[in-house]
Amino acid sequence: MATMFPCPNCGGQLRYSIKDKQLKCMSCGELTDVEQYKPDDRINADSVNTKIYTCPTCNGEIQLIDNDGMEFCPFCGNQVTMQEHFSTEGAPKYVLPFMIDKQEAKQSYIRNTIDISFAPTGLNDDANVEKLVPLYTPYYLYDYNIHDKISYKAERYETTSQYYVTYKANIKVDMDLDHLKVPFDASQALDDEIAEKLEPFPMEKLKPFNPNYLAGFFVENSTVEKDLYKDDSEHKAVDYLTYKSLDNSNNYSPEFGSKNEIKNNISSSIKYNDTEGAYLPLYFMTTRYGDRVAYSIINGATGQTYLDMPIEKRKMFIAGAFASLGIFALLVCLSFLFNFSFKVKTLCLFSAFMSSVIAYIGAGLANKTYRSDNHLDDKGYYMNNANLDEEHRVNGKKEYYADKMRKSKPFGHPGQILGLVASAIAIFVVFQLATGNFGFIEWLFYGLSQVSSGGTNYLGIIGYIATGVIIIIAMFKVGKGKKTVLFLGVLSWILAVAIRIINNPDDLFYYGALIIVFTILVISINAIVDEYNRSATHPSPHFERKGGGIENARN
Structure with a gap:
């Protein structure tokens, strides 16, 4: 097909040169003023009669303005043969030319x-x-x-x-x-x-x-x-x-x-x-x-x-393995130099903390992925007639978008959830004090704390309660997103807390149980990377x- 932009010097194909800010002939190199040149009748200031390429996979359309054919779709990335047809499209009022080549x-x-x-x-x-x-x-x-x-x-x-x-x-x-x-x-x-x-x-x-x-x-x-x-x-x-x-x-x-x-x-x-x-x-x-x-x-x-x-998981896990070995070696050296050791029971709180963080991050990523995959923050998608059901075509586009946004938002702001949890704990404590029933509270404090010098480690208790609050926030935050990472995080958190409550005096029990918890944590990290990759695509x-x-x- 003859070019829509023939060179006035040799008849070759003209293309807009970003560097020269003029039309440049692909054959003779002649430069032509953009504002003075008049293309053929198929393209003008009011309409563009040109080739339209449609992707058979995603149905995306793109105009080729006197350009070569396409071997792949720029929207879905598939290596496909784009279906070609001719169309006349209206022209806008303005154009902002490319400024970087x-x-x-x-x-x-x-x-x-x-x-x-x-x-x-x-x-x-x-x-x-x-x-x-x-x-x-x-x-x-x-x-x-x-x-x-x-x-x-x-x-x-x-x-x-x-x-x-x-x-x-x-x-x-x-x-x-x-x-x-x-x-x-x-x-x-x-x-x-x-x-x-x-x-x-x-x-x-x-x-x-x-x-x-x-x-x-x-x-x-x-x-x-x-x-x-x-x-x-x-x-x-x-x-x-x-x-x-x-x-x-x-x-x-x-x-x-x-x-x-x-x-x-x-x-x-x-x-x-x-x-x-x-x-x-x-x-x-x-x-x-x-x-x-x-x-x-x-x-x-x-x-x-x-x-x-x-993220490429193979690279991440290799780097993580080397980093973990380095940290472990450093801690061993420091323990010999400064004569200290880690109590195995303290690993329960660490496991509970890691589990709650994984659950929270995973919930946020899952909700983000759900919103992105369903275009809930993309007004241009939901306002297209083809994406509206019959009921909302009648009721109006703006109402439909507002309805989708309202229904898809996870319930409650983290601050509201924290207030709800704090209120529930306060009501529970007041009820226990009013009825004189301290058995459960004493058992919980004893199970979650380390007994030393005849006193209770209230800092440890606060730590466990804080991780529990994070878990509750994560349950609200996930919304309609996938629950895989949240489930794994909650599971490992429950196991970590249960191990500490049981308070078995045998260290081998702790090591065996914590190996199971850390195995679940590794699986959780793998799942959270999968969820991140979903949210990043x-x-x-x-x-x-x-x-x-x-x-x-x-x-």
């Missing part, structure tokens, strides 16, 4: 990954890094203005050898902005949380849409409607302007309550102008890990990098929604 993107990727411990083998291999795809991604830019003076009370502290001095001031900040553009991705493929980590984009470098900037690149079609993030964009704009107002305070900090007052003033003054579509530049790479995928995404204008980074995607109408955001 592929070689610079590779170097940024390698810099960010080369020193990562336990990174998967082959991460920096040329064959893997070469998969970085320069991809124009659809965004909506929510445009705001504000013209107001923001005032707030602030204070600053200084300490001298004799005095503690407080300076107070009334800070006034001129807020005078005509076009504050707040970006939100219009892509079902790009998770909202990932997109936020790739910001900011240099909005001052935006260009009116010109298809010449797309020559030789890949373009993703929009799959999200333009009104979706309007409320979120206002909150984001207010937060940004609040930060800017505080940044101009000459080292003064707002007095208590002033920050909320600033936010309220900005919220009442800020005005929404319009929503505009734009193509923003990203380098996108997908690496497969079993049945899951890891994303590496680089901001094509600033080099800001997002990485999904699973994503399920292989499958896209249903087609067409978000970015061409409707041009006014």
Whole structure:
């Protein structure tokens, strides 16, 4: 097929050169001005009539703007033959040209990954890094203005050898902005949380849409409607302007309550102008890990990098084994030098502590994985019509998203849970004191403590109670996530506490029982690494929604 961007000198193929900021002929090397050049009739400022490649595995779509065919899918990472068809897609209002070339993107990727411990083998291999795809991604830019003076009370502290001095001031900040553009991705493929980590984009470098900037690149079609993030964009704009107002305070900090007052003033003054579509530049790479995928995404204008980074367990366990042997040898040497020894009973508390920490971390990772795999924090996924059931299509998209968020949140904040546990313990103790029944309390104190000098080790008791509270928090924190790590952590914690309560005088009993506990802990660590790797990757995607109408955001 003839090129859409023929060279005016030799008829060869023109591509946009990031380095030269002009169109460059792949045959003769001739440079052509981007703004002056007119491509053929298949592509213009209003529409792009070009090849669309669809992945047969994940259903993802990508436009090839006068580019070579694709041997792999940039979204799911599968080596597949992309299905080709022609389509006319609407064009956005703006485009932000790539500012760093592929070689610079590779170097940024390698810099960010080369020193990562336990990174998967082959991460920096040329064959893997070469998969970085320069991809124009659809965004909506929510445009705001504000013209107001923001005032707030602030204070600053200084300490001298004799005095503690407080300076107070009334800070006034001129807020005078005509076009504050707040970006939100219009892509079902790009998770909202990932997109936020790739910001900011240099909005001052935006260009009116010109298809010449797309020559030789890949373009993703929009799959999200333009009104979706309007409320979120206002909150984001207010937060940004609040930060800017505080940044101009000459080292003064707002007095208590002033920050909320600033936010309220900005919220009442800020005005929404319009929503505009734009193509923003990203380098996108997908690496497969079993049945899951890891994303590496680089901001094509600033080099800001997002990485999904699973752990290679073999490397971790080898390093852990050497570290454990080194620590053991060090402790043995210190015990001979300073003539001390560890009491086997103290290992019970250590085991209980490790078990509770593993349960807590595992619960957090499991909940994070569940939320990520089900896109519960990705508004762009849940707001697509194809992902809504019939009932919620009728009731409305925003209500559905709010409903999913409410139902999926683990019950209770850790502070609330701690208060609940403390209240339960207080009620229990008061009840025991009121009834004069001290038998259980005495038995518990005796079983969990070391008896020395005729007294009770209350520090040990507090330690066991603290680990129990952590276990309870973990049970709430896991939410709807997998319970494997939580179960193993709770099991080893119960065994550690039970061994201490039994208080068998035979050290061999302790050693044998603790070997079982530590075996479960090792299994738990293996499980927690598996859970981390799940949280650090994503399920292989499958896209249903087609067409978000970015061409409707041009006014």
